Amino acid sequence: MKKFSLNEENKIDELNELLEGFGVQIDLQAQNVYVDEERLKRMRKRNAGRHYAILRENGFLAHITKGQVRERMKSQKAEEIARELGISRRTLFRRLKEARSDEDELL
Numbered sequence: 001m002k003k004f005s006l007n008e009e010n011k012i013d014e015l016n017e018l019l020e021g022f023g024v025q026i027d028l029q030a031q032n033v034y035v036d037e038e039r040l041k042r043m044r045k046r047n048a049g050r051h052y053a054i055l056r057e058n059g060f061l062a063h064i065t066k067g068q069v070r071e072r073m074k075s076q077k078a079e080e081i082a083r084e085l086g087i088s089r090r091t092l093f094r095r096l097k098e099a100r101s102d103e104d105e106l107l
Contacts, residue, residue, distance in 0.1 A: 066099040 016025055022043060023036030072081055082092040
């Protein structure tokens with residue numbers, strides 16, 4: 001653990017550099033500590049699991065709707081569609097389930 005003396009200006013700058021990543025800033029002259037609460041909350045979350053895969057088709061971003069996927073499923077297997085979009089078959093079905101409200105909703 002590193003100890004910081006609050007008397008030395010260069011140490012405060014060094015401490016602020018370290019705390020900047022956490023959304024915290026110390027201002028001794030104004031005797032304030034500023035905290036970016038949203039950033040701090042995001043950092044405390046687990047962030048478990050894989051992040052959303054970007055849907056890709058032929059190397060470009062795909063803006064594909066639930067209706068378009070359902071139409072393609074009439075002639076293609078789910079595995080093929082998922083592979084073309086760059087996601088797993090399970091993710092394809094999960095996104096279809098999440099987008100169940102509207103045929104025009106993007107996956």
